[in-house]
Amino acid sequence: MIKKNLPLILLCLFTLLGFAIRFYKLGQAPAGLYLDEAAQGYNAYSILKTGKDEFGKSFPIVFRSFRDFKTPVYIYLIVPLIPVFGLTPFTVRLPSFIFSVLTLPLVYYLMRKLLPKARVTTPLALVSVLLLAISPWHTLFGRTNFECNVALFFLLAAIYCFYVSLKKPSLLIVSAILFAITIPAYHSQRVIVPILLVLLFVRHRRPLLSHSHLRPTVMAFVVGALLSLPSLVIMATPGFLARASTLNIFTQTPSGYLSWYQGPLSSLINANWYLTSREFLSLYLSYFSPRNLFFLGDYGPRSSFPDLATFFTWQLPFYFYGLYRLVKEKPLGELRYIVLVLLLISPIPAAVTRDPFTTIRALPMVVPISIVISLGLIRFFQLFRNVFAKKIMVVGFGLVVVYSLLNLYSSAIVLNEYFRAAPWEYGWEQVITKLNTLDPKLPVVIDNARAIPYSQILFFTKYDPLIYQQTNFEVSPENYYIDLTSNTTKYIGRITVRSINWEPDLIKEQYLVGDSIAISLEQIKLNKMTLLEEIKYPDGTPAFRIVLTNPKYQKAIRRLIRR
Amino acid sequence: MKYLLIVVTFLTLAQWPLSLHQTNSYKDIINDAGNYRHSSIIAPDDQAPLIINTKRSLYSSDFLGRFFNNKASFIWGRFKSNFFALIDPNNYFFGFHPREIIRENLNIDKFPFISLIFLLYGLFRIDQLKWGKKLLGLFFISVAILSLGRFDKVDFVLYPILAYFIVSGIVLLKREKPRAFLISSLFLIIFSIPQYLRAFVNLHS
Numbered sequence: 074m075i076k077k078n079l080p081l082i083l084l085c086l087f088t089l090l091g092f093a094i095r096f097y098k099l100g101q102a103p104a105g106l107y108l109d110e111a112a113q114g115y116n117a118y119s120i121l122k123t124g125k126d127e128f129g130k131s132f133p134i135v136f137r138s139f140r141d142f143k144t145p146v147y148i149y150l151i152v153p154l155i156p157v158f159g160l161t162p163f164t165v166r167l168p169s170f171i172f173s174v175l176t177l178p179l180v181y182y183l184m185r186k187l188l189p190k191a192r193v194t195t196p197l198a199l200v201s202v203l204l205l206a207i208s209p210w211h212t213l214f215g216r217t218n219f220e221c222n223v224a225l226f227f228l229l230a231a232i233y234c235f236y237v238s239l240k241k242p243s244l245l246i247v248s249a250i251l252f253a254i255t256i257p258a259y260h261s262q263r264v265i266v267p268i269l270l271v272l273l274f275v276r277h278r279r280p281l282l283s284h285s286h287l288r289p290t291v292m293a294f295v296v297g298a299l300l301s302l303p304s305l306v307i308m309a310t311p312g313f314l315a316r317a318s319t320l321n322i323f324t325q326t327p328s329g330y331l332s333w334y335q336g337p338l339s340s341l342i343n344a345n346w347y348l349t350s351r352e353f354l355s356l357y358l359s360y361f362s363p364r365n366l367f368f369l370g371d372y373g374p375r376s377s378f379p380d381l382a383t384f385f386t387w388q389l390p391f392y393f394y395g396l397y398r399l400v401k402e403k404p405l406g407e408l409r410y411i412v413l414v415l416l417l418i419s420p421i422p423a424a425v426t427r428d429p430f431t432t433i434r435a436l437p438m439v440v441p442i443s444i445v446i447s448l449g450l451i452r453f454f455q456l457f458r459n460v461f462a463k464k465i466m467v468v469g470f471g472l473v474v475v476y477s478l479l480n481l482y483s484s485a486i487v488l489n490e491y492f493r494a495a496p497w498e499y500g501w502e503q504v505i506t507k508l509n510t511l512d513p514k515l516p517v518v519i520d521n522a523r524a525i526p527y528s529q530i531l532f533f534t535k536y537d538p539l540i541y542q543q544t545n546f547e548v549s550p551e552n553y554y555i556d557l558t559s560n561t562t563k564y565i566g567r568i569t570v571r572s573i574n575w576e577p578d579l580i581k582e583q584y585l586v587g588d589s590i591a592i593s594l595e596q597i598k599l600n601k602m603t604l605l606e607e608i609k610y611p612d613g614t615p616a617f618r619i620v621l622t623n624p625k626y627q628k629a630i631r632r633l634i635r636r
Numbered sequence: 637m638k639y640l641l642i643v644v645t646f647l648t649l650a651q652w653p654l655s656l657h658q659t660n661s662y663k664d665i666i667n668d669a670g671n672y673r674h675s676s677i678i679a680p681d682d683q684a685p686l687i688i689n690t691k692r693s694l695y696s697s698d699f700l701g702r703f704f705n706n707k708a709s710f711i712w713g714r715f716k717s718n719f720f721a722l723i724d725p726n727n728y729f730f731g732f733h734p735r736e737i738i739r740e741n742l743n744i745d746k747f748p749f750i751s752l753i754f755l756l757y758g759l760f761r762i763d764q765l766k767w768g769k770k771l772l773g774l775f776f777i778s779v780a781i782l783s784l785g786r787f788d789k790v791d792f793v794l795y796p797i798l799a800y801f802i803v804s805g806i807v808l809l810k811r812e813k814p815r816a817f818l819i820s821s822l823f824l825i826i827f828s829i830p831q832y833l834r835a836f837v838n839l840h841s
Contacts, residue, residue, distance in 0.1 A: 334837055342837055347830040354749055355730035364720035364727075380704075386716065400760060429733045483704045487694050 080195045084202060088177045091206030094481065095170050095215040100163025102486050103217065104611070105499030107375060110218040111528040112138045114165035117151035119538035127531070129542040130553045134303045135257065137548070139525060140557050142307075146227075146258040147220040160535050165218045172226040173215025177202050179226065180440060183233045187408040194408070200447035201440075207477050210383035210432055210439045212485065213376065221436040224259035227251050228266070228437060232411065235273060239280050242289040249293035253300035261422035261434045263308065268418045276410065310554040320426045328352045359430050360420035360438060363389055371432040374496035378484035383432055383439070385477050388446045395449025408444075416441040491611050500616035501529035503608045504586055507619055508568070511584060511605065515621075517568045518578060520587035527563040527570040536565050579627045589615040601626045637810065644806055644821045647828045648751045649799055654835055655744040656792060665789050675786035677714040684710050718783035722791060723776075725752060728798065746795075748831055750824040751802055758805030761812075765804050771797050 075082070106114075116126045116136055125131050136143040150168040158164040184198035185191075205211050214222040231251035238244035252270065255262045274281060281290045308314075318324045327348035334342055341347075359365055367389045370382035377383075384392070399409060415437055423434035450470070457463050494500075508517060519526060531541065544564045548556050563570040573591055579600055585592060597604050602620040610616045673679060688705045695701035726732050729749040747755075762768040775797045782791060810817040 329834075331834070331837065336837075338833055338837075341830050342833050344830050347827060350827070351730065351749060355726060355733055358726055358730070358752070359733055362724050362726055364724040368716050368720040397759075479700065480704070483695070483700060487700075488691065491694050 080199060083199050084178060084181050087199065087203045087206050088174065090203070091177045091215075092174045094206065094212055094478070095173055098486060099170055099216060100161060100166055102490055103375075103493060103497040104490055105494055105497035106162045106165070106501065106529060106532065107218075107496075107498050108525055108528050109138070109143070110162070110165050111501075111532040113143060113148050113218060114151060114160055114162075115528055115531045115538075116143075117148050117165075118155055118160050118532075118535070119542075120148070121152050121155050122538045123542065125538070125542060127538065127541060127545075128547055128553065130550050133553065135307050135554070137553055137557075140559065142554075144220050144224075144257055144259055146254060147218070147223055150223065160532060166216065169218055169222045170215055172223045173211060176211070176222075176226050176229060176440075177206055179229050179233065180205060180443075183229055183236075183411075184408060184444070186233060186236045187411055188406060193405075197444070197447055197451055200450055201444045203474070204388075204443045204447055205440065207474065207481060208384065208439060208443060209370075209378055209381050209481060209484070210436070211443075212481060213378060214433070214436060216485070217375070219376075219433060219436075221259045221261070221433050224255055224262050225436055225440070227255040227258055228262065228269075229440065231255055232269075232273075236407070238289070239277060239286075242286045245281075245286070245289040245293040246296055249297035250300065253297045256301050257304040261437075263304070264422040264425075265418055265437060268421070269414065272414055272418075307554055322352050322356070322425055322427055323349060325427075353424055356426075356429065357420050357424035360423060360435050362430075363392065365430040366392070366442070369430070371430055372428075373431065373433075374493050376432050378481075379488040379492045381480065381484035384442065384446070385480065387473055387477075391446045391449030391453060392442070393449070394453060395445035395447070398448050398452045399445055412441045412444050416445070494610040494612070495616070498524070498526075498529065499610055500608045501526060502533050503606075504617050504619065505530065505533035507606045507608070508584065508586070511619075513567070515567070515583055516581075517584040517586060518573055519568060519570045520573045520585070520591040521561070521570050522572045522591060523588065527565065530563075530565050530568055530570060534565065534568075541565065579622050580624045580631075581622065582624050583622055585620050585622060586617060588617055592618040592620055637814070640818070640821050641806065641810055644754075644824055645803055647824060647832075648747055648754065648802055648806070651748055651831070651835070652744075652746040652792070652795055654832075655746065658835060659744060668786070668789060672785055677711050677718070677784055681710075715783050718785075718787055719779060722779040722782055722787060722794070725755075745831065745835065747798070747802065748824055748828050750820060750827050753820045754802045754805035754809060755798070756805070757809045758801035758803075761804070761808050764808065765801075767800070768804070771800055 112127075113136075116138070119125060119127050120132065126133055126136055128137055130137070133145065135145055136148055147168055151165055154164050154167055158167065181198045181202050184201060185194055188194040188197075211222075231248050231254075234244050234248035234251055238248055252266055256266050280286055322328075327345060329348050329351065330343050336342075366383050367386050368382050371377040399405070399412060402409065405412075419437040419441070420435050423431050426434065428434075454463065454466055457466065504519075519530060521527070530536070545560065547560050548558075561571060573585055573587060578585065584605070585602070596602075597618070597620055601623045603623070604618060604620055606619040607615050608617045608619075668675070684707070688707070688710060691705040692698075692701035695704075721727055721732075724732070728746045729752045731745050758765070758768075759772075762772065765771075775794065778794055778797070782793070806817070809820065
């Protein structure tokens with residue numbers, strides 16, 4: 074009985090492990106709430122309360138956010154969670170956590186579907202789930218508010234339904250709906266999904282165009298196209314295109330351009346086709362680079378953990394061996410095909426942007442790479458015939474998993490809190506808590522010279538969205554997707570978010586809030602201001618200072634100067 | 637096809653020696669060898685104890701703090717930095733990332749990037765190569781040895797091994813998949829024109 078159900082028991086155990094890793098201190102670690110997280114949370118709150126986002130647009134297709142557009146799926150997923158859990162960092166990270174955990178059993182069932190031979194697939198699928206559960210790459214996006222994680226779940230679910238539909242044609246429509254949700258769930262899916270759909274159609278054109286499937290295929294196409302239409306229309310708006318053009322490598326001077334060379338061979342030496350192809354291929358290859366995957370990781374402080382790459386170093390030999398086996402082993406059939414396809418197309422959207430290795434845009438790679446490493450591990454294990462050697466290997470693997478868990482804890486919880494507090498914009502919650510204890514009649518100016526903190530202020534004050542929309546008009550609904558100009562000053566009740574203008578600001582009795590550059594200790598001493606609170610990062614350096622101005626002193630000084 | 641094979645092989649193998657000649661860096665090898673200890677992974681670092689102690693102090697468990705942050709982990713980190721740079725395909729085919737400057741000699745072009753196809757094919761058919769597995773083992777041993785210190789002026793010792801796999805890939809691809817060989821070769825020749833011109837322009841800059 075136990076032996077029969079062992080795969081299911083192990084799947085539950087590994088999923089539970091993934092759950093525990095992602096749930097531990099969810100909402101508290103990383104400490105702080107990044108502006109994108111706060112903006113998404115507050116916009117969900119605004120939708121819940123008013124049916125409009127912070128700019129007063131009713132149920133947007135994509136959410137205008139700073140000078141960018143945020144994908145809508147994640148924000149709409151937060152909306153029903155707010156009445157239950159409140160507007161907290163835990164709530165805004167919860168959808169990512171839920172879909173990250175759900176991805177684990179989904180990967181197992183997808184692999185079982187792609188390769189039904191239980192003896193071959195079950196161990197491979199279970200090891201893949203285990204590696205995904207402890208993967209630093211997948212864990213990071215499962216603990217923080219990143220839309221890419223939700224998109225990955227929908228992508229895998231859509232693929233799963235597609236393969237089920239080859240026998241049950243009615244499920245094709247479900248697959249089409251899931252693909253249509255995937256596209257607006259994250260920007261890079263706009264590239265991945267169409268390529269994947271073409272490849273799936275070409276590979277399975279015979280069953281899809283057969284008598285039994287033709288009608289569902291046409292219906293699925295129509296449903297998918299209709300659901301995707303709004304997202305595709307938005308992609309053509311000037312605002313959206315402006316953002317895309319600043320990111321991609323094709324619209325700027327290519328890397329390696331020799332500006333000093335103006336000789337007769339300039340058209341060849343600085344050939345755009347050569348330099349751009351070279352840069353694209355280099356970026357593309359960097360997503361397979363062992364150096365990036367197993368040593369450096371993502372350079373972004375919020376998309377990586379300190380001292381930890383996207384995968385553990387011990388997995389490197391199995392990555393190489395797994396890649397070799399994957400290419401060689403044709404009996405792996407459809408599993409081999411999907412793993413190779415996901416592996417090869419997932420880095421494309423990331424490789425057309427300038428960043429050297431961005432794990433957010435290339436997240437779908439985490440699944441095929443985990444499968445590749447698992448394949449390498451299992452095939453390596455099978456090289457040994459001796460039972461004793463196999464037992465030693467199993468024990469060794471168990472120890473390595475324990476080591477990996479400790480390593481993950483060390484980097485994600487201990488070191489991340491200390492070294493990455495500033496990138497996660499730690500301190501705004503403490504600022505609001507302190508401001509709530511101060512004289513409510515006095516106005517507050519929060520400096521935004523080096524940051525855009527208004528979303529965090531709105532989030533932690535839970536400011537009434539209706540009042541905010543009325544007092545902060547920025548763009549009319551018809552120009553919502555076109556005009557990206559934004560107000561630099563925001564009014565949030567008694568709080569004004571703008572750059573501190575010392576001359577007039579000092580002669581008014583008010584609270585000033587800013588970082589250590591905006592409000593230095595010398596400035597406080599010189600102007601005889603009262604330092605009410607210094608909020609510090611975990612490493613002890615000042616994050617924000619809250620001061621009370623001294624207008625009496627200022628007026629006296631100015632009178633003296635005038636004389 | 638025979639001449640094409642020669643042209644492709646020449647274009648593939650000439651890049652690294654040309655780049656070395658361009659940088660003249662090999663002339664410093666003797667000087668660098670004298671200072672090897674200072675550039676090795678065990679070279680003393682004044683900042684290391686400070687960083688290690690800061691990290692250790694963050695753990696509630698002293699054992700964990702010491703386990704993940706100690707002198708050995710610091711040296712291991714340096715070794716890994718070198719090792720992963722030496723096994724990175726971007727190192728050999730793109731001089732790392734085009735916008736990434738590592739050290740003076742690491743950014744040189746070593747092989748034309750289209751030749752990556754031949755290297756991958758050579759590795760894919762490793763079973764067919766007489767010396768394939770032994771040379772692959774030798775490659776990783778050499779990489780491990782080079783990773784013990786600053787390697788950017790001596791990594792040329794890996795050239796023969798890589799050249800073996802690439803040339804084997806060229807030969808096998810021509811024999812087994814002539815159409816793929818022809819297409820890859822055409823791309824290689826087209827992309828080699830600006831690449832080699834740039835090398836000569838840099839040579840006289």
